[in-house]
Amino acid sequence: MPGHSPITILQQVFGYPAFRGQQQAIIDTVVGGGDALVLMPTGGGKSLCYQVPAIARQRLGHGCTIVVSPLVALMHDQVGALHEAGVAAAFLNSTLSAGEAQQVEQDLLGGRLTLLYVAPERLVTPRFLGLLQRLYERGQLALFAIDEAHCVSQWGHDFRPEYRQLAILHEQFPQVPRIALTATADAITREDIAERLQLENAARFVSSFDRPNIRYTIVEKRDPLAQLKRFIENEHEGDAGVVYCQSRRRVEEVAEALVRDGVDAMPYHAGLDAATRQANQDRFLREEGVVMVATIAFGMGIDKPDVRFVAHLDLPRNIESYYQETGRAGRDGLPSQAWMAYGLQDVVNQRRMIDESPAEDAFKRVQTGKLDALLALAEATDCRRVRLLGYFGEESRPCGNCDNCLHPPEVWDATDLARKLLSTVYRLHEKTGIGFGAGHVMDVLRGKDTDKVRQFGHQAISTWGLAAESSETELRSVLRQLVALGALQVDSAHFNTLRLTAAARPILRGEQTLQLRHVLATPRKRGQRDGSGRSRPSATAHLDGAGQERFDALKAWRSEVARTNGVPAYVIFHDSVLAAIAAEAPTTLTALRGTSGVGEAKLARYGEELLRVLETTE
Template identity: 70%
Template sequence: MPAVQAPADILREVFGYASFRGQQQDIIEHVTGGGDALVLMPTGGGKSLCYQIPAIARQRAGHGATLVISPLIALMQDQVDALHEAGVAASFLNSTQDWREAQAVERQLLAGHITLLYAAPERVTTPRFLELLDALHARGQLGLFAIDEAHCVSQWGHDFRPEYRALTLLHERWPGVPRIALTATADALTRADIIERLRLQGARQFVSSFDRPNIRYTIVEKKDPTRQLLQFIEREHAGEAGVVYCQSRKRVEDMAATLNAHGITALPYHAGLPAAERQHNQSRFLREDGIVMCATIAFGMGIDKPDVRFVAHVDMPKNIEGYYQETGRAGRDGEPADAWMAYGLQDVVNQRRMIDESPAEESFRQVMRGKLDALLALAEATDCRRARLLAYFGEEMAPRPRGTTKKIAAGADSTRTNGHFDHWCGNCDNCLNPPQVWDATDCARKLLSTIYRVQQMSSISFGAGHIMDILRGKPTDKVAQFGHQQISTFGIGSEYSEAQLRSVLRQLIALGALQVDAASYNTLRLLEPARPILRGEQPVHLRAAASAKKETRKRQAPAHKAPAPAAAELDAAAQARFAALKAWRAETAREHNLPAYVIFHDATLAAIAARAPQALQDLQGVSGIGATKLERYGQAVLDACLAASAH
């Protein structure tokens, strides 16, 4: 067999990058050499290269093709398009192809003309596909198995797909073929499940930092989420691409209609839409600038669009894994991006109800409650959001160097020393604008006491609104009907606003002191952790309810569209070249029916514009320009730059 080509040479030749990032080189060398690996790497960290380069190296060394198991058809198409642009022979087998197209791909595969073949787990485990792999293996042409989005194998993960569990047969049937399993999101429980379910006990584990320092995390108290979202987009992301996650299909469609009515180009995406409409909307999102996608969690896994400037949640997700995976779709290009979420009492109620009404076993529901509690703790946190997020995945955020740690207001974090915060990321709402914390012990005791007395008096439970009316002394018809004005706590909480009481109720539910009984119209019931609070044995210090919350950053929409973040530092002449390159790229992408970023990322165009090339050799070494792209597009890129400079 030929000698294995150095991965660094393939990185430069095929993909046009001068050096690896993070653990990429160790992973790639290990897998290229035939080792198994489990790779945890954040979205945008370069996971795809971790199996694409070994696939190229192993095929060139005579080991044969790589099978990539991918859960989504759209993701397969994007990956194959990008590989074709880089000059790599790749294809897929999925339901979009007719019988003749699928047979043509199979013939190419058996002839050794395909380096990477993408397929869904459902197809991989069919008898016909297994026979195809048997034929490849018999010829010594089955080089590597890459299992992408590996968290789908775990019932504890946020995207569980039972079909992934059948993938154990790959190792059982062809034990000599190396495997690499990759995911961007897995806590310790999910990670252990991946190892067990995929039989990866002997695999090396590569766990990269989960930190996405370019993403600013903001969680706001939900009041009028539609208005809050509009203000957020108009002030900070006018004309930019983003994703808005909603819990229900109806909310998705209503939100998209509202954004469009306010001049923001928005599209809906959910599983209830016709497949053709979903595909059309996703294609527009990927190929056009400034589109906002309003979606349920049906949208997103594997979306590679690099210039998504914000991800917003108007409804709370189920757990931190889902939140991290979804917010990770922002800022894949490494430029500044926002993860924004509105969160309120009803979110807590809804998520608790969905878990409690689940037909799953109690042990599973208990784990899901724990995951929800971790997300509630993140939402209610008064310290650094990023530190808490990383801690959930078992990573401690490194203290900022003294010389760069910014002094901020005291009282927001117990780790403060001499006016400085050792765990201060400088890019979340709590760090930029420390929240106030108040002693809510008295308020919490009054609320819990009111619930207790109402249950004693009426032998039935009531919802949050009625409990607050009693505590604030409001003589409503319902209060009079049940005689609740006679309760000793009637009116003793009149000094608290409704917003304060809702905030305390929400946080008492998050603490596990209260339960929302979905079967009884979302009524409130006391739980055991309420007992020490009622007795005055446990103080309750809570985040203050927001009133007129300060903006951490106000960026009014400019009269003209601001330059892409990658081009912000270019001078006027380079900006003109960058604009010309973007126009050329847009036209080329339309001709090839590809997303523009598959041709070149903004960062590559900015690097070309800064270099002001005068000849083709000036393009060599620009990050993102491999040999195939230089040959295919070099002259056109040069012509665009020279034409812009001439003007």
């Protein structure tokens, strides 16, 4: 029947004219009762891949869809957005009172819900499984959607043990189709997801991992806070953004420094009390131009579409984490930036965390390999996007929109200096039988007269002063790249001292040359765009003066409606929808109905108000 067809649901409920990419094939598979494993980038429309089937199967009489998600923020946002679209949805999580949770359970058993979002910990409790069993026996379980499916894999970047128990869904409810979705999983993680969730026979859909609207930039870390301030001031003044730091203390320091610099910034980390974290997150979601400085505890499940930049002041653990975190920028498809400052200490810290982990050796080897892949991306002199997509098994061409494509880095033959550094590490150990850190190695090679040099008599070794003409910045850059290449290893068990690896031998023997990135002497000047020179992107770039006036009026109206309804503004309408309405300036509900993103429920609820706002700007 037409009302049950996916395309009709897409157009009438969500207001979109057509499916994108593999959405149609995924949805048809699941609506037909098949299982699916879906890999689709953030912003690629994953939610529709289970929301549309949920509505279709509910209309066909199959009952409610259970969405498994570990993310409270995502549950709240998506349920709010579904309510705005006229879909009966609810969530069960720790934010509900006992009475509210009981009402949701009654609505579930009463057949009054199309989708129910639930955390994995709650789903596998005997009480909740009992509720599901009652629905199953009545034929009223339509679908299980397992979001953030990478959490089931120990090889994934966000492993959560409770996800392992989700295999019970197939064992206890074998007739209910399942769809598992993730934005980030390499080949080993994909296989682990399929095995752990018993989805070996599921249809697999792997979309392109490319986010062409994101510009990737990685800079050498010198004065990271000053570099960050310069980046925000020159490129993203007044924009919403996320800044990731490794420690809670660093989060606080950076947030305070940005505020002193006039940036509307707030901290977010696990050390803050729950009320403060929630208040800060709500401000970030509901207000414009707010910058959140956070540990990786922040961001998963955040649907805010207009995050214009994600900045890393510390190196993430692996490419999956980097991709997931940077993917929170530009969900609306408009140009955005992923910026990271990276230095030798980042490598030391990440290596130490792996070495000191209580995990088994096999796990440590995998994590070391993943870190090495990220270091190769950071040190790359060719296209960042080609490297990033290649990690996920996707071939691509140079993008023309990363820092290396826009400003090809200078490379130089660093073989001689690398040999001097490696030889110094070897001779220091040979002379004293102990290792030394990067600072002392550089002091010896530059011929500096320090207390430690005199204490150990290191003026006597043959490499003393051989690189006196080299700057500390240049030496540190080569050292960092040697560590990234695996020729040097940082021994975290012995005060972060350096030691040679087998990969150093061909360099020392003159059998391998090294073409390394040249260190820029000075940072880019203030006001110089790091890219094409274009000004900041905007959903309204195509609007004339009258159109911009209409957009501003619509935006003010949306803010008031969002405040009244207690939801983020983008849950009412995205900026892109308001910009389209402002450009088209419809005068009738029929004309407004044709705007992408305006479904039937929103048209009925807000159509007359939208037309009235447009009239006032004439």
